[in-house]
Amino acid sequence: MGQSVAMFDFASDLSRFSPLHLPQDRVLKNRVVVPPMASGTADADGKVTERTVEHYRRLAESGAGLVFVEYTYVDQSGKSEAAQLGIQTQGHLSGLRQIAEELRTAGALPAIQLTHAGGKTERDLVGDAMMGPSAVPVPVKDRALEAPRSMDAVDLARWRSAFVAGAMRAHAAGFAMIELHAAHGYGLNQWLSPLTNRRMDEYGGSFANRTRLLIEIVFAIRSAVPDLLLSVRMPGQDFLEGGLSAEEGARLAALLERSGVDLIDVSSGIGGWRRPGDRKGEGYLVPEARRIQDVVSVPVIGVGGIESGEYIDEALRDRSLSLAAVGRAILRDPSLWRRRNLACA
Numbered sequence: 361m362g363q364s365v366a367m368f369d370f371a372s373d374l375s376r377f378s379p380l381h382l383p384q385d386r387v388l389k390n391r392v393v394v395p396p397m398a399s400g401t402a403d404a405d406g407k408v409t410e411r412t413v414e415h416y417r418r419l420a421e422s423g424a425g426l427v428f429v430e431y432t433y434v435d436q437s438g439k440s441e442a443a444q445l446g447i448q449t450q451g452h453l454s455g456l457r458q459i460a461e462e463l464r465t466a467g468a469l470p471a472i473q474l475t476h477a478g479g480k481t482e483r484d485l486v487g488d489a490m491m492g493p494s495a496v497p498v499p500v501k502d503r504a505l506e507a508p509r510s511m512d513a514v515d516l517a518r519w520r521s522a523f524v525a526g527a528m529r530a531h532a533a534g535f536a537m538i539e540l541h542a543a544h545g546y547g548l549n550q551w552l553s554p555l556t557n558r559r560m561d562e563y564g565g566s567f568a569n570r571t572r573l574l575i576e577i578v579f580a581i582r583s584a585v586p587d588l589l590l591s592v593r594m595p596g597q598d599f600l601e602g603g604l605s606a607e608e609g610a611r612l613a614a615l616l617e618r619s620g621v622d623l624i625d626v627s628s629g630i631g632g633w634r635r636p637g638d639r640k641g642e643g644y645l646v647p648e649a650r651r652i653q654d655v656v657s658v659p660v661i662g663v664g665g666i667e668s669g670e671y672i673d674e675a676l677r678d679r680s681l682s683l684a685a686v687g688r689a690i691l692r693d694p695s696l697w698r699r700r701n702l703a704c705a
């Protein structure tokens with residue numbers, strides 16, 4: 361009896377160097393993830409430039425097993441900054457194909473985050489197409505945003521088909537995984553949060569209604585591109601009074617798992633990704649990941665101020681997460697990070 365418990369107690373043997381098996385016979389060579397980070401290197405149409413390719417070649421030098429390409433808009437109306445990447449036409453694919461190839465050559469699984477900004481954007485970028493679940497300004501830290509127009513059934517259909525088309529294009533460009541950005545106050549997060557979703561129809565109010573659009577998009581992508589791995593970046597909670605609660609975050613993760621999502625990437629919600637005032641040290645959002653990893657069996661990515669391989673080993677062993685995202689520490693100097701933290705693999 362004791363022996364069988366020991367045999368199945370894999371967590372004590374886990375380290376940052378442990379491979380992770382995913383569906384579709386995909387294997388991550390280690391537990392380190394480069395999370396999506398906007399590089400501001402695209403051209404005015406959202407197309408990849410030489411600088412973008414160079415940026416990802418450099419990030420891949422980190423040795424991470426999974427590298428996400430930054431948030432990439434699926435429809436012109438969902439753009440949120442000037443030099444942001446887009447995937448809204450076939451013409452965007454050749455540059456993205458080059459990046460996927462660079463990442464694969466470096467031994468990483470190539471992934472890309474897909475987004476629609478919803479109301480977290482500005483008229484200068486999207487004109488009258490600024491839209492969201494309700495005509496409520498999205499609360500952001502550093503500026504006051506305009507209220508978007510409330511979306512109708514045609515707009516909803518447009519989002520669904522734009523996300524599906526984006527996923528199909530990402531697949532065609534050679535990405536093995538896409539991630540839906542449903543965190544940090546962007547479009548899909550606005551549907552989840554009672555602060556920005558005040559609708560009275562079947563897409564607002566109850567938890568089932570607020571999660572409906574995201575789940576419809578998950579199902580639509582699953583059936584259109586079944587062999588593409590699917591991750592969702594979701595808020596553990598909104599960290600704002602009256603927003604998505606920690607309890608709803610856990611319910612959402614369980615719902616995503618039941619809906620066929622392969623990986624759950626846990627960050628923060630409305631208000632953005634920065635460190636909450638009362639959280640100190642490495643892994644400031646890892647308590648959110650842990651709460652989610654406790655209720656799902658798909659792998660969970662934890663993030664937030666993670667700097668060292670030793671921290672990652674500890675978080676894996678106490679089952680707080682299955683994968684650790686290291687953003688700014690890798691961005692500063694990817695090769696140095698690899699030499700310090702992955703050199704003896």
Ligand SMILES: Cc1cc2nc3c(=O)[nH]c(=O)nc-3n(C[C@H](O)[C@H](O)[C@H](O)COP(=O)(O)O)c2cc1C
Nearest residue numbers: 395396397398430431633663664665666686687688
């Ligand atoms: C320059 C920069 C750009 C970012 N862009 C994105 C993004 O495109 N999508 C996203 O989900 N998060 C984005 N983030 C948040 C990171 O993915 C990550 O969650 C955050 O940096 C915290 O991790 P860290 O402390 O390891 O840097 C960005 C962060 C930085 C520093």
